[in-house]
Amino acid sequence: MWSQEARGGGFVPGIVFNPSAKGVAYARTDIGGAYRLNSDDTWTPLQDSVGNSNWHDWGVDALATDPIDTNRLYLAVGMYTNEWDPNVGSIMRSTDKGNTWSETKLPFKVGGNMPGRGMGERLAVDPNMNSILYFGARSGHGLWKSTDYGATWSNVTSFSWTGTYFQDASSTYTSDPVGIAWVTFDSTSGSKGSPTPRIFVGVADTGKSVFVSEDAGSTWSWVTGEPQYGFLPHKGVLSPAEKSLYISYSNGAGPYDGTNGTVHKYNITSKVWTDISPTPMASTYYGYGGLSVDLQVPGTLMVAALNCWWPDELIFRSVDSGATWSPIWAWNGYPNLNYYYSYDISNAPWLQDDTSTAQFPVRVGWMVEALAIDPFDSNHWLYGTGATIYGGHDLKQWDTVHNVTLKSLAVGIEEMAVLGLISPPGGPPLLSAVGDVGGFYHSDLGKAPAQSFHNPTYGTTNGIDYAGNKPSNLVRSGASDTLPTVAMSTDFGKTWSANYAASSTTPTGQVALSADADTVLLMNSNGAMVSKYSSTFSAVSSLPSGAAIASDKSDNTVFYGGSAGSFYVSTNSATSFTKTTTLGSSTAVNAIRAHPSIAGDVWATTDTGLWHSTDYGKTFTKIGGGCTAGWSFGLGKASSTGSYAVIYGFFTVDGTTALFKTEDMGTNWQMISDSGHGFGAASANVVNGDMSIYGRVFVGTNGRDDLDEHKDVWYHNFFDNADHDHEDIHYNHQYVQDYDVANLYRH
Template sequence: MNLPRRHFLALGSAAAVAVTASTQPAAATRYRQSEGYRWRNVEIVGGGFVTGIIHHPKQRGLVYARTDIGGAARLDPRTQRWVQLLAWVGLRDWSLTGVESLAIDPADPSRLFLAVGTYTNEWSPINGAILRSTDQGRTFRRTDLPFKLGGNEPGRSMGERLAVDPCDGRILYFGTRNQGLWRSTDRGETWARVESFPATGTAGIGLGFVFFDQCGDRRGRPTRTIYVGSTDPANPLWRSDDAGQTWSAVPGQPTGLMPHHGELASDGQLYLTYGDLPGPYEMYNGAVHKLDTATGVWTDITPLRPNTGGEAGFGYAGLAVDPRRPGTVMVSTMSRWGPVDDVFRSVDGGATWHSIGSKIVLDTSGAPYLDFHETPKLGWMIGDISIDPFDSDKVMYVTGATIFGTDDVTNAEQGRSTHWSVRAQGLEETAVLDLISPPWGPPLVSALGDIGVYRHDRLDVVPPDGQAANPVSGSSPSLDYAAKTEGFVVRVAYGGSLQRGAFSTDAGASWQPFAGEPAGSSQPGKIVVSTDARTIVWVPGDVLPHYSRDRGATWTSVAGLPQQVAMVADRVNPSLFYAFDPATGTAYRSLDGGVNFLPSATGLPTGSGKLETVLDRSGHCWLATGAGGLYRSVDQGLSYQRVTGIEEAQTVGFGKAARGRSGMAVYSSGRVGGVDGIFRSDDSGVSWTRINDDRHQYASTNEAITGDPRVYGRVYLSTNGLGIPYGEPI
């Protein structure tokens, strides 16, 4: 998944007469902690790049997976569902859900280590960290690093960069992207650079993996032989034979490519996959090689050679050896976009190979969106493979969207089909861009990064038809519904001409693409619709906003607005629209159905904002401005008053009113009393209740929020990589 952390977008309101908004700072306010909320995820299954997977060699059924932005997870062997380990990460530490590497202690199943941090970019202010657990990820201790990590950057499926010495669990090594090789001698609590290690690898990619050869070493003493993979194509593999004191490039090794994965089999054969680039999106050459560590002889065992015999360019990434069967090895291609990536299996040390894809029976019913309304594929961005150390028939591999697994991989050796199915249940990794919960139809419709739009008739069941079709879309940043016109929904997405926008008259069960689009536009931006469904306003962001009165067939430029604004429609009055310019802090409104806008309020906070209108109150509009706080208008956007009970508001949304209350419940991802959280107000913002807890923070919850207009207390959250959590009172 190549989504940057999404910055806070802008939304707002407006009127015909300019009025200065009240921007008095919110006083520090105490909040009430809810006595009980149950948090679960809306079932989508996967939806993002799973970058690594590891079986523990000492405990049957203990498996971990890591992702680029969606945390790390442990497989529950009883339910066969993944358990998210990083839901506790808060908004201000959002970067810690990008997992650069994952390490187990081979001798101690209770211990788990994560190297976390999503970006090394200048705009990301958060350094990386090492998280240490002694209870399989139920709790962690944190050691901050003096540099950033890149869990969502090129080469993120290389690995593992972090490794525990199998003979002495106090010792860990970590190959970084820019700072060379680091070592801990106290189980990851403190770290220091290994000054004797001479390589740093390609800038920004660095050292891709570390592993140990424990042959002949004694427990309790550091392993003497250590290998490190460097992304310097001139010297890709390094070795130490004195427990990390000195290092040298392995003699006779192939050069010119970057190693992606390296594994040492129990018979002393060392296997490596290579690509000319770090992946996952681009590789144009690659290979698979093995080294006989006893003789020093290298052998090229590439299963399918890129750029020959009609094959285009691609590389190799995923790699697994069978601990129970020396000579059994599996590898995967990467960036073989045509025809598709494949997994190859050998039982004779790479002398011959079987293509898994050639006789695969693939069951995608566990996540129907994977078909994209076409023939299902074996996968793309296959960055890692893991063979069950207790059962050679069981294998799992990870992709850019899910985890596939089989229980009969040895069929390949007899030329029979192998059967694979989705094994990502419980691992919700979507980046959520927008959410709506209309007063009719399904409880939720979601717009997601990479994999489109979904109608959720049941929250605990994967949408059986997959993502919205006609057109099938990728990243979809905006949805809206016509509150008084049952079934009418609009959406926009990234795509080609006449593929970016669509409407539905049956609440997202089927769609019709817009027959036209704003002239000169190539972006999706924001879409809103009047409550009577007669007017659609599209704010692409790269041209002025446009409106349509014929369901998207023709579009006319709106008057009175700058190009970069956000917009919302009144949920009661079909003629009333609101807009907000975060660059100037100016709100606007239209009283003629989105044709003309005039400034209505000035002096609002600049930089960001999100705006939402109340389902059952004409003229009621709320504006969340992040650190600038929360604002409310009750006069059709003519003026805005600060809601003083909340210090910061990243989002705002509404749900069914509490019993005995006339106003809808208000929800916000915000800050009250100096504490970040998900808050609900049952009295129009006078007082607030924190409804999440420290175990359920979900990192980036600053994109969208909505209550359920039919179920009091139920709220749906957006996250950047942790799916759609929803909470309900217990």
């Protein structure tokens, strides 16, 4: 049996409550799959079975929960619509709230991690005839309809507006049309058992962008009078009792942009549009994203700025249909702020930087596209940020004492980009290099870290390493606008200091630290660079740019590199490298690991498998056992004294790509991922072993992120009990943002 014991989070672009079943709610993430809310405010992941072959299913671009058969749940999945993802998208269907799934492939791609992923929801169930669903596609593919509970789909040819807006023509990631933003049924317009006549559709267009059908989708027309300010409709939310449609607009697709926008109310009966924006267009520097109405109290609604980057995110609340608004904070004569909330991050204390000297610490968040009021409990609300889910159970106090509790409520959601993992001997069990929130010193794997790495603080830590002979000495590299991009620690990463051998303009990248901690090798966008005794980093021209790098953990002068199937060695503290050999027919070197205590013992994974050298990389032996490809891997403590270390990693063995271990240097392999834990894309993950505890391996996944992505850290203990008759498996999921932290799964 599995249980969760830690804390989680990441960017959550969508939160949806079922309007008919109390307590049923779901969250979708851009690269970490979907989650179901539990009664204790924790979340259950619904897509952990996703593996290497269907990694793109962790990108959830839309979610719909059935208001009639409330066990039914639908997801529109797919990661990218450009060339980064060769796969078409799918509609995932569940009849048991996401415990099991059926899949329908679509004839086009879906972009769960593309611009505009916070718009929505693009997928909707007809509230009067739930066999009917609509889905708004990206990339000019238009509006699609299913009449058989999502099993088959056809294009709605009568709907001709495909959404032509794109963010930026300079790259294939930002130049693809965002497409249709949301589909909203007017449940008041029909009767149970018949298709709902009135359907609204919002498209990502700077001109006419909101359309309506009055005949169940047979014909469509623009909603006359829609304001034409060049803004995009992010959310279209129905208030049935008011017979009104509320729409949040922004001049960007999100989730990062947005400098102007409006909130409008459309009265369906009178066909009158009213600007109800909390801040006039002439005075604002943000658009609007997240939007929700209180179904228990008609006229009560909330909207979030998209994006108010300074001094903090703004959320507004109205109890009179948008005639007046109250904010979550307000200026009281610069530089004074009135805060109308208390702050509880006990579930994820690292969310607040205790070392920060910022005048206005960011607490409310950013990138708020997901905002939802519980339809059965006006006190309960949730919203997603770039780092976590916040919310609480005292929302009505906003209207009385004007003070609510903002609490991190993302336990169980794990989504961060883990870019590096180390477990230095004698130190904490784990240190993680993470996207967006820097990284963590994990002293207790069952708890969320108290703080992320600081002094210097990096938004993203790209690489981390320890010195083999002096393992309390560490190096990390990350991006900074003002501080050196390399930092050092002498206490296992508890505290850090900037390494002024680098500057703020030195590109960040992978790092390797010599065995005695006196030399740093940095591989960044400019190529290889080296610093010895804190001298200024200088170029190393003899190692190809982009090569995988590592240091020998016992011999202080030796460093290793691998590129395009060739292996390189330096014996002069990375001053220069020599190509020593070619690894068979390999065309790529994916990772290099040196044995923690044996000089000259080094391993490498390539596109042809796993390779081993015992002579400082002069010659290599290809490991057999059916291994034909390898990516990230690590070495862990052996099962008995005198035995060789256990190798854990993502490999293709006998045609299956998964997480494997070998306890006999590759003669025999055991797959340790399973049907419930697929870990997503093998090539995107990070793995390392623990040399202190037999059977413990750490895995950072790419999705439970990316260009700006989210990965997670899981740790697994595989160890036999005293009589060796069964195996206990321990999983700790520690996600770090988009990037939050951590869940411990135990069996």
